[in-house]
Amino acid sequence: MPSNGNPLATLLGSHRVLIAVGAGGVGKTTTAAALGVAAAREGKRVLCLTIDPARRLAESLGLERMSTEAVTIDPARFREAGVPIQGSLTVMMLDTKRTFDEFVRKHASTPEKAKRLLGNKLYKYVSTTLAGTQEYMAMEKLVAVRDDPAYDLVLLDTPPTANALDFLDAPERLIDALDSPAMRWFIEAFQESGKVSLNLLAKSAAVVLKTIGKVTGGGFLDDMAAFIVELNDLFGGFKERASMVQKTLRAKDTSFLLVTSPAPMSIREVLYFSERLAEHGMPRGAYIVNRLRMPPPRAGEPPSEPEVRDAVKKHALTLDDDAPERLLRAHADAVKLAALDARHVKALDDASKNAVPIVRVPQLASDVRDLALLGEVADLLIRA
Ligand SMILES: Nc1ncnc2c1ncn2[C@@H]1O[C@H](COP(=O)(O)OP(=O)(O)OP(=O)(O)O)[C@@H](O)[C@H]1O
Ligand SMILES: [Mg+2]
Numbered sequence: 001m002p003s004n005g006n007p008l009a010t011l012l013g014s015h016r017v018l019i020a021v022g023a024g025g026v027g028k029t030t031t032a033a034a035l036g037v038a039a040a041r042e043g044k045r046v047l048c049l050t051i052d053p054a055r056r057l058a059e060s061l062g063l064e065r066m067s068t069e070a071v072t073i074d075p076a077r078f079r080e081a082g083v084p085i086q087g088s089l090t091v092m093m094l095d096t097k098r099t100f101d102e103f104v105r106k107h108a109s110t111p112e113k114a115k116r117l118l119g120n121k122l123y124k125y126v127s128t129t130l131a132g133t134q135e136y137m138a139m140e141k142l143v144a145v146r147d148d149p150a151y152d153l154v155l156l157d158t159p160p161t162a163n164a165l166d167f168l169d170a171p172e173r174l175i176d177a178l179d180s181p182a183m184r185w186f187i188e189a190f191q192e193s194g195k196v197s198l199n200l201l202a203k204s205a206a207v208v209l210k211t212i213g214k215v216t217g218g219g220f221l222d223d224m225a226a227f228i229v230e231l232n233d234l235f236g237g238f239k240e241r242a243s244m245v246q247k248t249l250r251a252k253d254t255s256f257l258l259v260t261s262p263a264p265m266s267i268r269e270v271l272y273f274s275e276r277l278a279e280h281g282m283p284r285g286a287y288i289v290n291r292l293r294m295p296p297p298r299a300g301e302p303p304s305e306p307e308v309r310d311a312v313k314k315h316a317l318t319l320d321d322d323a324p325e326r327l328l329r330a331h332a333d334a335v336k337l338a339a340l341d342a343r344h345v346k347a348l349d350d351a352s353k354n355a356v357p358i359v360r361v362p363q364l365a366s367d368v369r370d371l372a373l374l375g376e377v378a379d380l381l382i383r384a
Helices: 007-014 028-041 055-061 075-080 096-107 111-119 121-129 133-145 170-178 181-191 200-216 218-232 235-249 264-279 305-314 323-352 371-382
Strands: 017-021 045-050 088-093 153-157 254-260 284-292 358-362
Touching (some): 096 111, 305 323
Parallel strands (some): 017 153, 045 153
């Protein structure tokens, strides 16, 4: 990428893995896709691992079916949208259950065990709802593709976690959930003889289990026990992979993009997350303040009453009596909102103490729903 002094242009040129993180709805998916376009335009072969993109964006990328296969977007689409690319953009939708399935197949000690686990009634529930699974599986996928020679750059979108920190701790959290004392006694109790053993701990547990058994039917407990024992088979795998994930996250050519809106709450969250990244020794590439409300043209010098009248006439707007006044008010509001956003971003600027560069992306007039608009965001992200 030509270095134009823009921190994101520099990151795209020098890094292999960029991870977009931030609170829900701030623009992680859009940013990841737009950066993919920016890099592909410069000739890179880009893989964008995306989560649940807005339907219209997915459609305009050519992802009509919610496929989890890697789909390389037809370059003609980009040409038609006026954003020709030299390289390529491949998009893969992250699917937690599917990634978990692949993980089980790869890491179970025997194919039979994998088959049994995948067929267990509880498996589907646990593989999609256990705390941290979605975050962990996104990381898992990242490890799986990060060294793929077919790509020069991997952009990872992250799930809208209620707490952005879930993402960082995902591997540990998942292991904690699976490897908790409660799980362990359960496994021990059942592994002994396939029945609850009669040690003291299990005795009291047995009462609980019997009660559950009454409510849910005995089959449930057998399923549960078999499931946990088989999942246990993967613990070694999880632990080893978790350390690989952590290594990938700290790699020299990995960097985090901290996406935020200008809203104070979102800025507070991203700052907190940023601190945690720093604590964990994970590289922070840039803050991206997205959907910034910009001052209208001539913000310091509002149009005069006659000018507004002229404009209203020229654009054939409805000429009711208070149209000019309403326009002036809208102008004044836009100036105020832009000043408000600028003040909030200044707080981010002050707090970051120049440790991490800040890139500002204005609010577009519409949602980012097609390739042309994605190209526009790409330009805004990497402009000099
Ligand atoms: N600069 C922008 N101008 C206008 N609309 C934008 C801009 N950036 C993003 N959007 C719109 O905001 C919405 C949310 O964006 P996006 O899906 O990228 O957020 P997200 O952080 O991935 O959300 P989630 O946490 O739910 O995954 C989308 O409709 C997108 O088109
Ligand atoms: Mg998203």
